[in-house]
Amino acid sequence: MKLDPRTITQFAVIAEERSFTKAAERLRVAQPWLSARLRKLEDQIGFPLFIRSTRNVTLTERGEAFLKAACNVYASVAAAEALAAQLRRRDERRLRLGTPPYSNQIAQRRNLIDRFASVYPAVSVELDVGWTPALIERVRSGDLDIAFVLGGVEDPDLEVNVLCRIGVEMMMSQSDPLATRSTLSPADLKGRSIAVFTRALHPSLFDELFAPLANSGAELIQVPEMSAAILAQVQGPRRLIAFQFSFSVATTDEPIVSRSFEMKQKVPFSLLRRRGISTPLNQSFWDLAL
Incomplete structure (x- = not known):
């Protein structure tokens, strides 16, 4: 029995994502095609790899055992592809x-x-x-x-x-009561609306930075990028507060000020x-x- 290394690596990605849809997006292939590839692999090896439901995908006991070898194949293929790309550009x-x-x-x-x-x-x-x-x-x-x-x-x-390590700041109207403080804690922002980057851009960093804010009772408003419309809300009656990294381009609008945000450790x-x-x-x- 000869197995296709690419199909094995696709199985490893599905197992890592626990989702055919997310795995297809990551592999940049159509989800129905990926599902068909996985079924063909299961037919070839003679046992199911996943228990499928409408909400999630979980590995079978034999799927868990097979995954260990699949991960080794995935790592080897990825290393070979990366090395080929580097060698192709060596000169x-x-x-x-x-x-x-x-x-x-x-x-x-x-x-x-x-x-x-x-x-x-x-x-x-x-x-x-x-x-x-x-x-x-x-x-x-x-x-x-x-x-x-x-x-x-x-x-x-x-x-x-x-x-290096980067700090976080909160932009607000100069007339905002919080502008009198030099550093803000999550508790200070309870009940306030905070404009933050979209979670899909960097899920782990989003959770690390903004879970304390959400837990303190702040409202997180995800925006694709900082814009004139967001800055207008910062200065407006809504008193929106906008997140930015300390290295972000500072606004030139004098009514807007930045204050440091208290963190366990910088990014x-x-x-x-x-x-x-x-x-x-x-x-x-x-x-x-x-």
Whole structure:
């Protein structure tokens, strides 16, 4: 019996996501096609891998056992694909970097790129902007050489170098009673409406930052990006408060002020790359960061 490694890796993704729909989105395939692939695998191996219901997908006992081998296959295929992508670009004179929105305001990121450009003037540095989950997947696949990311990253396949830690601020009207304070706690924001980034952009960081606010009784309003309409609500009678990272571009509207937000620990801003796979340019950039 010969099994298709790609089908096995697709099974591993379904098992990780616990959802055919989410797995199909991650794999960028149609959900019916993915379901058909999984049924074909189950027919081939002779036992069911999942117990399916309308709400969730759970592994069978034999599915759990099979997953251990599938994860090894998935890791090997992902490593081979990433290595092939890196080797394909080994002689290229360009470095592809991922970076979060607005992070050009962070001195460590800006200075590192400027320094690399001065040392390697013939190399083209390409910046792709995105949120951490998407950047991690692109580093994994070899589509990006290195990425700057926000939030903690724990992945044995990735090498992480924390460059600094970023604070959080709350923007509000200068006439807001809370503007008299230098630092705000979650309890201070009880009953207030807080504009925050959309959870889908970075679920783990969203939960880390905003669970204390929700637990304290604040209303979280998810917005795709900060806009003039949001700033108008900050200054308006609604007294909306808007979240921003400390590195975000500050508003020039004098009626709006920013106050520090009390956190257990600041958000790490890190450099990451796939472990054990690099090109000379990749290594040079990493060495400069170190």
